[in-house]
């Protein structure tokens with residue numbers, strides 16, 4: 001009975017209430033980003049830390065950036081709006097998040113610079129896509145919850161599948177720079193998954209070696225094994241002070 005009520009809540013009541021949520025907006029540079037509150041997984045808050053960090057480490061403007069698990073693409077549109085990249089590729093499994101991105105693209109006249117795909121991980125990304133930089137704020141915890149796909153990645157299956165497939169799209173010398181949460185993982189949680197897929201962790205920023213009892217966001221910089229990290233990425237990994 002308890003299970004039935006929970007399923008009813010998450011499969012019927014919550015989606016209906018979410019559909020009624022109003023569209024909200026936030027502006028990055030000259031881009032007005034559309035979203036609903038429940039689509040925000042932190043990209044409008046800690047996700048914005050990317051911008052000053054990438055600016056301050058001297059990252060050259062990237063030709064094409066992919067935002068993995070993009071949601072409304074707060075991070076991607078912010079990189080574009082503040083001139084840190086020329087074009088964007090975005091993907092998310094949630095059709096409403098994709099709808100939000102489409103609204104942003106249409107209102108800001110970005111159809112020639114931004115592509116959006118509704119895709120389970122990278123499954124429906126066209127084979128011709130090529131990325132210089134991948135950013136992302138994926139689900140941060142090794143668990144699952146009915147009706148909530150922003151937070152849980154049970155068994156780290158989403159992460160594993162991502163690393164197994166991203167090599168098809170990443171340009172030679174391309175960089176993956178993702179945000180994780182020390183409350184749910186450490187760099188060592190992902191190292192075997194990353195290395196099995198032929199990649200290497202080239203930078204860890206702001207991480208604790210153990211799980212923390214509180215939220216602490218950290219960055220992992222990842223490249224193909226044997227590739228040399230660019231100077232800007234090395235600088236990104238060395239926080240000042």
Ligand SMILES: C[S@@+](CC[C@H](N)C(=O)[O-])C[C@H]1O[C@@H](n2cnc3c(N)ncnc32)[C@H](O)[C@@H]1O
Pocket residue numbers: 039040041042043044047068069070071072073074075091092093094097119120121122136137138139140149150151158
């Ligand atoms: C932590 S939220 C981040 C959302 C947004 N990037 C932000 O920073 O606010 C994680 C996102 O991953 C998406 N997601 C979950 N499972 C996925 C999958 N298998 N493939 C693609 N996206 C997925 C969710 O829909 C959600 O938008």
